[in-house]
Amino acid sequence: MDGCVIPLSTGLACGEPVASGAPIDLCHDHLLAAHDWVAGDAxxxxxxxxxxxxxxxxxxxxxxxxxxxxxxxxxxxxxxxxxxxxxVRVDVVYYLRFRDQIKIGTSATPRHRLAAIRHDELLAFERGNRSLEQRRHAQFAAHRLGRSEWFEAHDELLAHIDTLRRGVDDPWQLYALWRSEQLALRG
Structure with a gap:
């Protein structure tokens, strides 16, 4: 069909040109009307x-x-x-970047904790508590800066963070999902 298929009050089809890329034969105005209806319903x-x-x-x-x-x-x-x-408690290990250093820390209230730490970027979250944090500190100990929770950015650590980030656009969305799961488990 060459034109919009929506029937008008006359019984004839609208006939206006079909909107470019439209998945069905509707003109621009009728596509917008369909969108508004779906948006209101779904x-x-x-x-x-x-x-x-x-x-x-x-x-x-x-x-x-x-x-x-x-x-x-x-x-x-x-x-x-x-x-x-x-x-609702969800413990996380967080990875923050400040300049060329990465902090590995843990918190049950990451919004409050991260607000108190100077950083350029939240790189990732990993679900876990102090035990996992300590394992990560030991895993990347060769690049630890003194006795702090800060580490040099290096290939092994960056690869680990990339693995955590795979499929995650925003670490906060992942954290929200974990909180929601905890709420659901409580019923």
């Missing part, structure tokens, strides 16, 4: 206006009626029971 995935109060995720779904976290389904603006939020 929502549109986008960044939340601020991190989810329940799980910390930045990924949300926008509906005409408001926002919902795409990870834990908390409705933006709803009251969060702080006891539930505080009780």
């Amino acid at each position: 929502g549109v995935t986008d960044l939340l206006p601020s991190p989810c109060l329940a799980c910390g995720s930045r990924l949300g779904v926008r509906y005409p009626s408001g926002w919902m976290c795409a990870i834990c389904e908390w409705r933006v603006g709803a009251v969060v029971d702080q006891a539930d939020v505080i009780a």
Whole structure:
């Protein structure tokens, strides 16, 4: 068919040129109308206006009626029971870059911890506690800077970080997923 197939009130098809790249034979205006209908029914995935109060995720779904976290389904603006939020503990080993050095540390509250540490970039998270952190310190000890948690950037450490980052666009989304899983396990 050469034109838009949407029937008009006259019973004839719209006939306007099909939008370039359209997956079905619809003109630009009818594609927009279909998009608006789907967006209202299924929502549109986008960044939340601020991190989810329940799980910390930045990924949300926008509906005409408001926002919902795409990870834990908390409705933006709803009251969060702080006891539930505080009780969700996910220990992580974090990898930070500051200039040409990398810090390997651990925290159960990485947002607060990382806010207190001068760094240029959060490179990765690895789920684990102090025991895993100590193993990583031992693993990369040859490049440790004194007795600190800072290390020279070197091939072995960078390869480990690359492995942790594989398939992860944003470490905070991974952390939010882990928190959401913990919430789900608690029922």
